[in-house]
Amino acid sequence: MPTVDLVSRYPELVWELRTSGAVVGRLEALDGETVWISSIVILPDKRGHGYASLLLDAVLAHFPDITIGLAANPLPSPKGGLDRGQLQAWYGRHGFAPAPMRGDPHRMIRLPS
Numbered sequence: 449m450p451t452v453d454l455v456s457r458y459p460e461l462v463w464e465l466r467t468s469g470a471v472v473g474r475l476e477a478l479d480g481e482t483v484w485i486s487s488i489v490i491l492p493d494k495r496g497h498g499y500a501s502l503l504l505d506a507v508l509a510h511f512p513d514i515t516i517g518l519a520a521n522p523l524p525s526p527k528g529g530l531d532r533g534q535l536q537a538w539y540g541r542h543g544f545a546p547a548p549m550r551g552d553p554h555r556m557i558r559l560p561s
């Protein structure tokens with residue numbers, strides 16, 4: 449059964465997802481008036497099992513009253529991962545809407561529920 453733990457607090461927030469005791473995923477964010485998710489990464493050989501969705505949902509549940517932002521931009525990864533279109537669609541299914549800004553065309557935000 450995967451677990452999600454907050455391992456670093458304000459202002460840099462870090463959550464780790466573990467399965468069988470081993471860290472397989474990590475989400476980093478910056479706390480503030482808006483919470484900014486700076487990265488979410490699952491180990492290449494653990495992808496496609498729903499771990500990123502589990503991790504994202506666990507983190508979103510912490511912030512029902514806060515605007516959350518991110519850049520839907522894939523990080524370079526040796527074994528690939530979701531591409532930009534897949535990332536945007538995924539974040540869209542989790543309540544994020546495109547909010548491009550000059551200098552940050554892939555910005556998306558999720559307003560408080």
Ligand SMILES: CC(C)(COP(=O)(O)OP(=O)(O)OC[C@H]1O[C@@H](n2cnc3c(N)ncnc32)[C@H](O)[C@@H]1OP(=O)(O)O)[C@@H](O)C(=O)NCCC(=O)NCCS
Pocket residue numbers: 486487488489490491494495496497498499500501502520521522523524525528529530534535538541
């Ligand atoms: C992005 C990343 C974290 C996803 O991890 P993952 O554990 O494979 O993702 P999941 O299995 O939880 O799937 C996430 C979503 O993408 C969908 N998905 C998974 N594989 C897919 C594929 N090949 N095509 C389309 N959609 C796909 C899933 O259905 C899921 O959507 P849902 O929650 O609406 O059902 C992983 O690819 C990664 O670490 N990439 C490198 C780092 C990166 O680019 N991070 C994002 C920017 S910071």
